[in-house]
Amino acid sequence: MSPLQTRRNLMGIYTIWLRDIRRFLRDRPRIIGSLIQPTLFLLILGNGLGHGVFRGFGQGHGGPAGETGYMAFIFPGIVAMTILFTSAFSAISVIWDREVGFLKEVLVAPVSRWAVTLGKVLGGATVALMQGCVMLLLAPVAKVGLSPLALLMMLPVMFLVGFAMTAMGLAAAARMRSMQGFTVIMNFVVLPIFFLSGAMFPLTGLPDWMTFLVHADPLTYGVDALRGVTAGMTDRPIWLDLTVLSGFGTAMLGLAVLSFNRQE
Numbered sequence: 001m002s003p004l005q006t007r008r009n010l011m012g013i014y015t016i017w018l019r020d021i022r023r024f025l026r027d028r029p030r031i032i033g034s035l036i037q038p039t040l041f042l043l044i045l046g047n048g049l050g051h052g053v054f055r056g057f058g059q060g061h062g063g064p065a066g067e068t069g070y071m072a073f074i075f076p077g078i079v080a081m082t083i084l085f086t087s088a089f090s091a092i093s094v095i096w097d098r099e100v101g102f103l104k105e106v107l108v109a110p111v112s113r114w115a116v117t118l119g120k121v122l123g124g125a126t127v128a129l130m131q132g133c134v135m136l137l138l139a140p141v142a143k144v145g146l147s148p149l150a151l152l153m154m155l156p157v158m159f160l161v162g163f164a165m166t167a168m169g170l171a172a173a174a175r176m177r178s179m180q181g182f183t184v185i186m187n188f189v190v191l192p193i194f195f196l197s198g199a200m201f202p203l204t205g206l207p208d209w210m211t212f213l214v215h216a217d218p219l220t221y222g223v224d225a226l227r228g229v230t231a232g233m234t235d236r237p238i239w240l241d242l243t244v245l246s247g248f249g250t251a252m253l254g255l256a257v258l259s260f261n262r263q264e
Contacts, residue, residue, distance in 0.1 A: 005112070012111035013119040020093070020123025024130070034131055038082045042075065042138060045200070073233070075142040076226035077199025079154075080161060082135045083128040084219060087162040088190050090124035091169030095179045113260045121166045121253055128162030129155070144230055153229045160242060161222035164249030168218075171252050174259030197223045203235060218248040 001009075024030065097103040106116055136154070139146050146154075169186060176182040196210075197219035206214065214220055225241035228234035234241075 005110075008110055009112050009115035012109070012115045013122065016106070016116060016119030017123040017126065020090070020120065021126060023093070024127045031131075034082070034086050035134060037085070038078045038135060039138065041081065042071065042078045042142060045074070071142040072144050072231060073202075073227075074200055075139065075144050076230050077197065077223050078138075079132050079135050079158065080197065080199055080219060080223045080226055081194055083132045083158055083162045083222075084165050084190060084194055086131045087124050087128035087165040088169040088186055089183075090127055090166055091120070091173035092179055092182055094120065094170065094173040095176055095182055098177070099179075107260070114257045117170065117253065117257045117260050120170055121163060121256070124166030124169070125159055125162035128166065129159045132158040132162070139230075146230065150229050154226060157222065157225045157229065157242070160245050160249065161219070161226075164218055164222070164245050164252065167249050167252035167256055171256040171259060174256055193217055193219050196220065198235075199223050218245060221245050 094103065097106070107113065133155075136146065136151070168189075172185060172189075173182055176185070192213075196213050196217045198214065199219075203211075203214055203220070221236075221241040221244040224235050225238050225245070228238050228241075
């Protein structure tokens with residue numbers, strides 16, 4: 001690759017990344033709307049289930065009893081939920097860009113298609129990271145104490161989760177022609193990914209078939225890594241969580257690049 005093409009690709013990545021960031025910051029209803037659902041999950045389900053179903057939860061997990069212990073347990077899962085929904089559905093912009101003709105103009109530009117794909121993934125991951133950081137403001141509500149070191153450790157984990165989920169959404173969006181169809185398909189995929197990740201319940205004592213699905217769920221490893229940083233509770237080494245997330249994100253990015261290479 002020539003130096004000129006390298007500069008073009010880097011500029012293309014930066015331009016597409018910056019466009020997604022600016023579109024997000026200018027869309028206040030999207031910012032507010034994407035925060036309402038996880039906040040309700042934390043406040044309503046956290047208090048409701050913690051006070052009722054999981055009243056004795058804390059004693060079995062080294063934490064305080066009742067709703068406080070359960071809210072601290074699900075807090076990393078709620079952060080992961082925010083990142084999951086934000087990143088996966090950020091890929092819908094590709095379908096909109098195709099409908100208005102912008103995507104065609106980008107694909108015929110003197111920029112490699114892998115650079116276009118990477119710029120979109122980085123943009124979606126950054127937006128998801130920003131949303132996740134806003135959710136961290138609810139940590140005192142969940143009685144989760146986050147030290148400066150824990151916050152610094154959470155940022156790369158959150159970005160990696162966002163990168164992997166955005167790449168997954170982009171790989172799907174690159175093959176879709178309808179925003180309605182994309183929404184239906186992603187809801188069918190995203191909801192099981194969230195509920196099987198261990199965000200809302202411990203992963204011990206599950207049926208064998210469900211244990212298999214849990215271990216096949218990439219978000220399981222993101223939730224486990226976040227929970228290890230915030231609460232010190234992990235089911236596996238954090239390095240393994242990050243390795244699986246990185247591998248999944250790379251595979252989805254490669255699939256998205258292949259899909260864009262087939263675009264006319």
